Amino acid sequence: xxxxxxxxxxxxxxxxxxxxxxxxxxxxxxxxxxxxxxxxxxxxxxxxxxxxxxxxxxxxxxxxxxxxxxxxxxxxxxxxxxxxxxxxxxxxxxxxxxxxxxxxxxxxxxxxxxxxxxxxxxxxxxxxxxxxxxxxxxxxxxxxxxxxxxxxxxxxxxxxxxxxxxxxxxxxxxxxxxxxxxxxxxxxxxxxxxxxxxxxxxxxxxxxxxxxxxxxxxxxxxxxxxxxxxxxxxxxxxxxxxxxxxxxxxxxxxxxxxxxxxxxxxxxxxxxxxxxxxxxxxxxxxxxxxxxxxxxxxxxxxxxxxxxxxxxxx
Numbered sequence: 001x002x003x004x005x006x007x008x009x010x011x012x013x014x015x016x017x018x019x020x021x022x023x024x025x026x027x028x029x030x031x032x033x034x035x036x037x038x039x040x041x042x043x044x045x046x047x048x049x050x051x052x053x054x055x056x057x058x059x060x061x062x063x064x065x066x067x068x069x070x071x072x073x074x075x076x077x078x079x080x081x082x083x084x085x086x087x088x089x090x091x092x093x094x095x096x097x098x099x100x101x102x103x104x105x106x107x108x109x110x111x112x113x114x115x116x117x118x119x120x121x122x123x124x125x126x127x128x129x130x131x132x133x134x135x136x137x138x139x140x141x142x143x144x145x146x147x148x149x150x151x152x153x154x155x156x157x158x159x160x161x162x163x164x165x166x167x168x169x170x171x172x173x174x175x176x177x178x179x180x181x182x183x184x185x186x187x188x189x190x191x192x193x194x195x196x197x198x199x200x201x202x203x204x205x206x207x208x209x210x211x212x213x214x215x216x217x218x219x220x221x222x223x224x225x226x227x228x229x230x231x232x233x234x235x236x237x238x239x240x241x242x243x244x245x246x247x248x249x250x251x252x253x254x255x256x257x258x259x260x261x262x263x264x265x266x267x268x269x270x271x272x273x274x275x276x277x278x279x280x281x282x283x284x285x286x287x288x289x290x291x292x293x294x295x296x297x298x299x300x301x302x303x304x305x306x307x308x309x310x311x312x313x314x
Contacts, residue, residue: 003047008080011073013040014052018070018142021059021134044069061162062141074143095121097292099128100136101149104233104249107256109149109276112299113292121291133159140166140281146289149296151250152275159279169278169293171300174251176272178217179236180262181243187262194268201227201245203236215247218272237261250274252300276300 016026017037027034045052052066062070101110117124128145136148137160150159158165178197180187186196197217204226205214215236216224227245230236234256236247241260251274254263266272278293285293 003049006044006047008077010040010044010047011077013037014044015070015073015077015142015144017041017053017060018062018066019135019139019144021138023060067141070141070143095123095288096125096127097286097288098144098146099126099149099292100131100139100145100147101128102133102136102151103130104151104253105149105276106130107233108252109296109299112302113295116299117292117295120295124288124291126292137166137279140279143281146280146285147292147296148279150277150279152277154273156275159277164282166279167282169297171276171278171297172252173273173275175265176218176248176274177251177254177263178266179240179247179249179257180264181240181246182260182262183243184246186246187264189264191265191267194266197246197266198222199225201225203227203239203245203247204229205231205233205236205247217246217248217266219269234258248272250276252276 013026013030013032016030017023020026020029023034023037023041026032027037030037041053048065048069050065051063052069053060054063054066114126117126131139133150136145136150139145140148141160141162152159158168160166178186178192180192186192186200194217197220199222202216202224204216204224215229216226228239230239233249233253237249237253237256237258239245240247241258249257249263251263257263278296280289280293
């Protein structure tokens with residue numbers, strides 16, 4: 001089989017596997033069976049005459065040949081999709097930027113940036129989705145995202161080890177903050193002393209692996225009392241508002257805290273820094289990508305302006 005005979009279906013399946021990270025996840029996203037996905041990948045690898053995906057226990061990873069195929073497959077699929085839209089009378093994709101973001105970025109930062117772009121670049125179309133850092137990195141590598149907003153914690157390692165390294169821009173670096181019920185004794189001041197965090201109850205972010213203690217102040221010298229766990233950041237903040245515990249939040253989320261929550265700095269120990277990163281593939285960005293990146297940076301700097309702690313009691 002010659003590679004020029006590869007079907008569009010095989011290319012779409014290949015992109016989905018690359019982006020989702022596993023055959024199972026790709027099958028679910030496409031509505032296919034896992035065996036159908038496997039057959040398509042086998043067919044495209046036969047046509048290429050080499051392995052395009054390195055199979056690992058934790059998922060798949062593109063080989064050098066796979067990166068080459070993925071780069072061209074993305075161009076082909078984007079052109080086909082643009083043609084379909086134009087045939088349907090919809091606007092073309094000449095000024096479209098595909099953006100991914102970590103969950104809490106959609107609460108404050110993203111609306112500010114998109115609102116600014118609607119005013120300054122009304123013809124620019126931004127599409128994208130929320131996702132975890134691994135999912136966003138896979139989408140960047142697969143070519144289905146142009147930019148990704150990422151959150152990073154010390155020791156600030158690169159988000160992946162693949163080559164070539166991603167182009168990373170630090171938008172802001174701010175100290176982690178604490179969300180406290182407005183009626184809690186710790187909410188009476190303008191900051192919380194780290195010594196007063198001993199014996200508190202916590203709303204954690206996850207129950208699996210290393211992420212189990214997300215939401216708990218880093219470096220506590222005791223086993224934390226975790227009252228509840230929630231993956232969604234807004235659910236955690238509403239649990240805080242209801243008085244069920246404390247949780248950590250990035251500074252950018254302070255303006256989005258619901259009534260009944262105060263977001264305060266913590267003093268008395270090393271500052272727990274968090275970085276907001278903008279990631280893309282290392283090739284030169286298009287003008288549209290550059291404009292979106294500039295709007296995100298401006299929104300991040302605006303959100304980075306110190307403001308009174310929030311918010312009021314119910």
